Amino acid sequence: MILSWEDNVMIQVQNLKKIFVTKHVETSVLKGISLSIPEGQFVAIMGKSGAGKSTLMYQMGLLDHPTAGTIEIDGIHTDTLSQNARTKLRLNSLGYIFQDYALVPELTALENVMVPLLMQGLSKEDARRDALAALVKIGLGHRHGNLPSQLSGGEQQRVSIARAVAHKPKIVFADEPTANLDNAASKVVIEIFRDLHAQGQTIVMVTHEPEYTTYCDRIIHLDDGLVVSDEIRKH
Amino acid sequence: MKSFLIDCRVGFFLGLRQLYRSSIWTTVLIMFIMTLTFLNLVVISGILVGLIEGGNIANRKQYTGDVIITKRAGEPSIERTPELLATLENMPAVERYSARYLKGGSIEANYKTRKDFNALPDTVGAQIAGINIAKEDALSGISDYVVEGRFLDPDSTGEVVIGANMLRRFSSAFGDGFDSLDGVYPGDTVKITVEDRTKEFRVVGIVKSKVGEVSFRTYMNMNDYRTLANSTDLNASEIAIVHNGIISDEVLKNMLVSEFGAGAKIQTATEAIPQFLNDIRTAFSLLGNVIGGIGIIVASVTMFIVIFINAITRRKYIGILKGIGVSGRAIQGAYILQSLFFALSGAIIGTIIIYGLLVPAFAANPLDFPFSDGILVATASGTTTRAVLLLCITLIAGYIPARMIVRKNTLDSILGR
Numbered sequence: 332m333i334l335s336w337e338d339n340v341m342i343q344v345q346n347l348k349k350i351f352v353t354k355h356v357e358t359s360v361l362k363g364i365s366l367s368i369p370e371g372q373f374v375a376i377m378g379k380s381g382a383g384k385s386t387l388m389y390q391m392g393l394l395d396h397p398t399a400g401t402i403e404i405d406g407i408h409t410d411t412l413s414q415n416a417r418t419k420l421r422l423n424s425l426g427y428i429f430q431d432y433a434l435v436p437e438l439t440a441l442e443n444v445m446v447p448l449l450m451q452g453l454s455k456e457d458a459r460r461d462a463l464a465a466l467v468k469i470g471l472g473h474r475h476g477n478l479p480s481q482l483s484g485g486e487q488q489r490v491s492i493a494r495a496v497a498h499k500p501k502i503v504f505a506d507e508p509t510a511n512l513d514n515a516a517s518k519v520v521i522e523i524f525r526d527l528h529a530q531g532q533t534i535v536m537v538t539h540e541p542e543y544t545t546y547c548d549r550i551i552h553l554d555d556g557l558v559v560s561d562e563i564r565k566h
Numbered sequence: 567m568k569s570f571l572i573d574c575r576v577g578f579f580l581g582l583r584q585l586y587r588s589s590i591w592t593t594v595l596i597m598f599i600m601t602l603t604f605l606n607l608v609v610i611s612g613i614l615v616g617l618i619e620g621g622n623i624a625n626r627k628q629y630t631g632d633v634i635i636t637k638r639a640g641e642p643s644i645e646r647t648p649e650l651l652a653t654l655e656n657m658p659a660v661e662r663y664s665a666r667y668l669k670g671g672s673i674e675a676n677y678k679t680r681k682d683f684n685a686l687p688d689t690v691g692a693q694i695a696g697i698n699i700a701k702e703d704a705l706s707g708i709s710d711y712v713v714e715g716r717f718l719d720p721d722s723t724g725e726v727v728i729g730a731n732m733l734r735r736f737s738s739a740f741g742d743g744f745d746s747l748d749g750v751y752p753g754d755t756v757k758i759t760v761e762d763r764t765k766e767f768r769v770v771g772i773v774k775s776k777v778g779e780v781s782f783r784t785y786m787n788m789n790d791y792r793t794l795a796n797s798t799d800l801n802a803s804e805i806a807i808v809h810n811g812i813i814s815d816e817v818l819k820n821m822l823v824s825e826f827g828a829g830a831k832i833q834t835a836t837e838a839i840p841q842f843l844n845d846i847r848t849a850f851s852l853l854g855n856v857i858g859g860i861g862i863i864v865a866s867v868t869m870f871i872v873i874f875i876n877a878i879t880r881r882k883y884i885g886i887l888k889g890i891g892v893s894g895r896a897i898q899g900a901y902i903l904q905s906l907f908f909a910l911s912g913a914i915i916g917t918i919i920i921y922g923l924l925v926p927a928f929a930a931n932p933l934d935f936p937f938s939d940g941i942l943v944a945t946a947s948g949t950t951t952r953a954v955l956l957l958c959i960t961l962i963a964g965y966i967p968a969r970m971i972v973r974k975n976t977l978d979s980i981l982g983r
Contacts, residue, residue: 394976395975395977418892427889429980435580435883437583438583445579446576446579446580446890450891450893455579478587
């Protein structure tokens with residue numbers, strides 16, 4: 332059954348192309364992708380290595396500029412935005428979870444989560460309160476004073492999730508969030524995603540592990556820079 | 567404005583934590599380098615200037631006082647000296663003074679043991695100074711510079727103290743440029759001739775100072791001087807004056823010039839410094855600034871490299887911070903804060919070392935320079951200027967590499983491309 336989220340489109344991608352140019356070699360990674368992701372949808376982007384899934388996520392997450400095509404985030408045309416405006420949009424509307432956790436090593440778990448909140452203009456006390464709440468929510472309230480080096484991989488990834496969602500973004504992008512984790516830690520992370528999704532969070536997750544797409548509403552398969560299947564699921 | 571303040575706050579938040587959670591040894595090493603750089607800036611030029619300044623201070627203390635009055639060119643002495651001395655005696659601002667009466671003459675030594683009367687006598691040309699012994703010692707502390715024997719007693723007669731530069735054993739450093747006497751020691755007698763009058767004196771002491779005017783003179787009391795020089799002239803050759811510190815040298819000078827300027831040359835201690843010393847001071851200052859300038863360049867390159875390496879090794883995290891919405895300005899602020907910390911800590915530690923250790927150490931153990939006792943000159947204004955200069959240069963040197971890294975593509979930074 333195809334679900335209808337047509338009224339609340341969060342991401343709209345039109346004919347997206349990305350070509351990497353290295354010296355004299357041009358590599359076309361995305362070859363004209365069009366898709367729309369409604370608000371509250373949990374989307375998995377799958378495909379084999381080199382299919383273009385991470386590249387697609389980086390374009391949609393405004394971490395990179397596409398070679399051609401347009402991206403709208405919550406109705407905002409991003410292709411004409413200045414660098415500062417893109418940064419502000421990322422700060423206020425997007426959250427990121429990276430494969431290698433990407434926590435700042437000199438900051439504690441709590442401080443890592445506080446950074447986007449401080450950038451949003453919250454006072455230190457408010458940022459601390461919200462960050463702590465986010466950590467408690469993912470079961471790491473007791474580790475808030477630990478540096479990343481004092482946390483396990485699974486714990487670091489959970490801190491990374493807390494950082495991605497503490498400022499209540501409209502979309503969370505996760506790039507292979509379980510790739511570096513063992514089974515148990517991966518399941519914990521996926522459960523957190525399920526909870527976030529249950530609260531209405533829009534999530535775009537890149538993965539190549541089908542077992543972790545159980546809770547996804549939709550699975551988009553890429554191959555050679557093109558969408559080869561777009562499967563909507565009903566739970 | 568609001569976003570600027572937020573950027574500053576986040577920059578401070580990130581920078582502070584990077585500082586106190588980075589390697590303590592790296593932090594200490596960078597602080598050490600910045601301290602050395604600051605010391606290089608202040609101390610090298612301070613010592614070079616101090617070589618001359620030490621001479622100037624000694625000149626003021628032992629010879630000129632705060633204001634010195636000498637005869638006008640072409641005149642034999644200071645006009646209206648008695649009236650001038652009476653005025654000085656009654657001026658509350660004048661703490662002490664000494665009038666000196668000078669005449670050229672010669673000293674003959676070893677005449678009692680002379681065997682070959684065909685050879686030239688052991689004679690040297692000398693400047694004979696008649697002084698009020700108590701006043702001169704109070705003004706210049708000349709007795710402190712007696713290296714052999716003792717200084718003249720206030721009521722001594724028939725006694726002299728000879729400047730060390732008149733004696734060969736002290737003046738060998740000058741080579742053969744000056745005539746000097748052999749083997750004159752306290753207790754020996756010498757013949758002193760002024761114009762055509764000769765008198766025998768007993769040497770009671772040798773005075774040695776790096777101030778040439780002190781070490782090249784032979785001192786005796788006023789009565790002996792008048793007898794020897796057959797002089798009834800009460801006008802002195804020079805008068806050195808020390809004020810009470812409440813007024814400046816310039817003010818005292820102007821007070822005296824208005825009344826006695828026509829018959830005497832009145833100069834502050836600074837004005838009386840020989841031009842060649844001022845020229846050396848200027849040259850040394852320039853040299854110090856050049857060396858300091860090189861130090862500044864080294865400091866800025868050091869800071870550039872430190873921040874650049876710091877930023878390049880953290881490029882991935884800079885990319886991530888940008889990715890999660892931290893502005894480039896906030897990230898640059900974090901690195902500027904670190905530069906500021908290193909420059910400030912270098913300046914503060916350097917200042918403590920300079921004023922707590924080096925300046926007192928140089929004052930207690932001056933550099934033994936041929937014409938002065940070199941001290942370390944570190945004025946508050948000069949030190950502050952150099953600290954501000956170091957801060958500015960370091961901030962720029964810290965900002966540039968941070969900006970270079972921050973401006974790189976966010977995704978390339980995150981992925982390490």
